[in-house]
Amino acid sequence: SAVISQKPSRDICQRGTSLTIQCQVDSQVTMMFWYRQQPGQSLTLIATANQGSEATYESGFVIDKFPISRPNLTFSTLTVSNMSPEDSSIYLCSVRLAGSSFFAGELFFGEGSRLTVL
Amino acid sequence: GENVEQHPSTLSVQEGDSAVIKCTYSDSASNYFPWYKQELGKRPQLIIDIRSNVGEKKDQRIAVTLNKTAKHFSLHITETQPEDSAVYFCAASSNSGGGADGLTFGKGTHLIIQP
Numbered sequence: 001s002a003v004i005s006q007k008p009s010r011d012i013c014q015r016g017t018s019l020t021i022q023c024q025v026d027s028q029v030t031m032m033f034w035y036r037q038q039p040g041q042s043l044t045l046i047a048t049a050n051q052g053s054e055a056t057y058e059s060g061f062v063i064d065k066f067p068i069s070r071p072n073l074t075f076s077t078l079t080v081s082n083m084s085p086e087d088s089s090i091y092l093c094s095v096r097l098a099g100s101s102f103f104a105g106e107l108f109f110g111e112g113s114r115l116t117v118l
Numbered sequence: 119g120e121n122v123e124q125h126p127s128t129l130s131v132q133e134g135d136s137a138v139i140k141c142t143y144s145d146s147a148s149n150y151f152p153w154y155k156q157e158l159g160k161r162p163q164l165i166i167d168i169r170s171n172v173g174e175k176k177d178q179r180i181a182v183t184l185n186k187t188a189k190h191f192s193l194h195i196t197e198t199q200p201e202d203s204a205v206y207f208c209a210a211s212s213n214s215g216g217g218a219d220g221l222t223f224g225k226g227t228h229l230i231i232q233p
Contacts, residue, residue, distance in 0.1 A: 005140050031220075033220045035220075037211050040132045041225070041226075042207060042223045042224065043162065043207065043223045043227050044223075045220040045221070045222070050218060058119075058220075059119065092161065092162075094190075094220070106167065107152070107164070107220075107221055108154065108164075108165075109161040110161065110162075111161050112161060
């Protein structure tokens with residue numbers, strides 16, 4: 001397994017501001033993903049964080065709203081820009097460890113960052 | 119893209135009975151099917167997974183079955199215990215890029231174990 005640290009664990013933000021969430025992993029990883037989980041809902045993939053290049057976004061998510069960086073293999077940030085109350089959610093970092101089998105391997109999740117926008 | 123349907127949304131069973139949660143997927147290229155358990159306020163954690171070259175997998179009280187022809191897979195929990203109470207998510211992924219794909223999750227099943 002791996003230790004996946006997310007900061008902040010929670011925050012309350014004002015409408016129109018931006019917040020950056022950090023994800024640090026203590027093991028070598030191949031893939032890093034960012035998910036959103038709205039209250040009582042399922043997990044929705046926002047994007048794949050690619051090392052040294054632009055993230056790959058899922059339908060409905062755009063770079064201007066959710067800029068993502070991944071400067072090295074074990075660290076990534078997700079920014080939620082120009083926030084509105086609809087962005088209130090838990091944002092989870094997820095990783096696939098190096099050494100996973102050829103088939104898609106297990107995803108490990110961070111504890112999540114609970115964001116409330118007023 | 120992939121679409122995963124999960125049923126039921128809520129399942130209440132008596133302690134000691136069995137629980138079954140079912141999922142269907144749409145993308146025939148999907149080849150990896152994990153199940154995650156999420157307790158209130160905690161992160162999702164993998165409890166069992168199955169790959170497309172296997173029809174069934176068991177781990178103690180938990181088993182998963184996969185029918186690729188029908189594109190559905192199921193989670194079976196036997197001899198349920200109070201600590202099994204949680205939200206369970208099924209998911210699907212394809213390996214189009216050597217494990218590059220993220221998971222598509224079902225909407226979740228809230229499993230309630232009645233004492």
